[in-house]
Amino acid sequence: MSLTYERYEFKKFIKELKSKVGRGTELISLYIPPGRNVYDVVKYLRDEYDQASNIKDKLTRKNVQSAIESIIQRLKLYRKIPENGLVVFCGAIPQGKDRGTEKIEIYVIEPPEPVRSFQYVCDHEFYLEPLEEMAREKKAYGLIVMDRGGGVIALLRGSNYKILNWVSSDIPPKHSAGGQSQRRFERIREERVHDFFKRLGIRANEAFLPIEDELEGIIIGGPGDAREKFEEGNFLDYRLQKKVVANIPLSYTEEQGVRELIIKAEDLLKESTLYKEKTLVEEVFRLLARESGKVAYGIHEVETALMNGAAEKVLILEDIPVKKIKIRCSQCGYEEQRILRKDREVLLKDWKCPTCGATIYESEEVDIIEYLGELGKQTGAEIFVISSDTEWGTQLRALGGVAAVLRYETRE
């Protein structure tokens, strides 16, 4: 999954499940790997059902058994466990403050990645770690920026880079005295360079080997020739050495060098989320400059474009600064929807029903990304959720946090 709306939905679903807490140890999480026989799983659940009869607390016992029964009923609809396995969450979720208001809720999903092992967990909350692991952005690039003065080890994941380690060197600067002492000095210097490369290699191995499978590549860069000597000298573990995809000359070291490396390695990083996001936002701004009729921006324009089926791609900032609110008159049931800036609450204070004049209402906040995402699904638009803590995130924020590339020009 990349930065698409599906990923956002999946993360949101996990968050929702996370908010559900049972009164007792009575929420069941069931992870079924692909290839497992449905009949065997049902048999396993029947055993758990029988064991649950030992639970002392009467209501907990009833809730656990009802949950198991619901899962069995649901599993019977499957002749075969789907390709990636199946994950089921089921349990009695309190609907109010009092004991006894619980209702059995069940969620069955076919996960985006294969379930690795069979797990049955009964706890007061759902066991979500394997799902969270699936939702995590995995594609990553290892970055090493260095010269003889020191090195930085960084990781580019999703739309962000993170510095993992700094390695300093204690190499004396070259000096020009001749003769015997100069030769000895050179030898000492060479030893220290070697020692520094070795330490840098060890640190890089420590940082990258544990995530070897997730690394799409390692990119080295820096001023001078130290970066080449480092790569040629095989200071990296052989498994990482194989992953080095480029070695790029830079003007800067340290964090500035890391940023320079990311820019210069653009071609290699094209598949990364970072560049996909950047490219999408750039496309919007390029169109704005040349064919502004092919872009809609701001929540109202984009909403209209989606409703008319004119939007082809929609870019939404992950923390878009607007929210959608549904208002319902408590007296006559009149309904309206409003889009407000997140920092403005006051507007609603003077709300008055246009039909009956009542001032009492119920309101409900609608997740705006979900709202736009659903509109997009209905009209065949692609929805992208853009990270907010980047340069292009900031550019998108300047357009109200949402923009759409249109299928055809809609304005003069």
Ligand SMILES: [Zn+2]
């Ligand atoms: Zn009313």
